[in-house]
Amino acid sequence: MEKGIIGLASDHAGYALKQYVKEYLDRHQMPYRDYGCFSEESCDYPDFAHQLAEGIEKGECQQGIGICGTGEGVSMTLNKHANIRAGLCWAPEIAEMTRKHNDANILVMPGRFIDNETAEAIMDKFFNTEFEGGRHIRRINKIPLP
Ligand code: RB5
Numbered sequence: 523m524e525k526g527i528i529g530l531a532s533d534h535a536g537y538a539l540k541q542y543v544k545e546y547l548d549r550h551q552m553p554y555r556d557y558g559c560f561s562e563e564s565c566d567y568p569d570f571a572h573q574l575a576e577g578i579e580k581g582e583c584q585q586g587i588g589i590c591g592t593g594e595g596v597s598m599t600l601n602k603h604a605n606i607r608a609g610l611c612w613a614p615e616i617a618e619m620t621r622k623h624n625d626a627n628i629l630v631m632p633g634r635f636i637d638n639e640t641a642e643a644i645m646d647k648f649f650n651t652e653f654e655g656g657r658h659i660r661r662i663n664k665i666p667l668p
Contacts, residue, residue, distance in 0.1 A: 526584025528554040531574035533567035536589025536633035555583050571599035575606050586628040593632035604666045614643040621651035623658050
């Protein structure tokens with residue numbers, strides 16, 4: 523999978539895991555762009571999730587990682603954007619399937635419910651699994667509303 527630049531977004535509840543994600547990306551020499559937030563001060567996840575989605579739409583980054591406490595709010599926000607397929611993953615097997623079947627372009631993780639080791643295994647699968655294509659192309663093409 524062509525990784526390109528990876529956009530990052532979190533709220534305060536995802537900030538700590540986002541810091542760990544940056545360590546992971548540095549270790550793997552994967553370039554990233556951080557759309558915030560930039561501290562653990564309470565904030566609103568849509569403010570940063572929309573910036574990440576817009577970054578992909580503008581071509582500033584090619585894939586993304588979004589994190590909030592549960593992953594739900596960031597996931598709901600990202601998936602409002604027509605060309606975003608954000609997959610909420612709490613286990614590596616789900617990350618593998620959302621790449622194979624959904625061609626997810628953003629990985630969403632629940633910062634308050636997984637540890638760093640699990641996040642690392644999830645990212646390993648997400649960034650090293652190809653879209654299977656075939657019948658799944660027809661299905662993902664049916665996701666956007668006209
Ligand atoms: C923040 O308290 C929390 O609501 C947020 O991180 C997220 O879990 C929302 O979906």
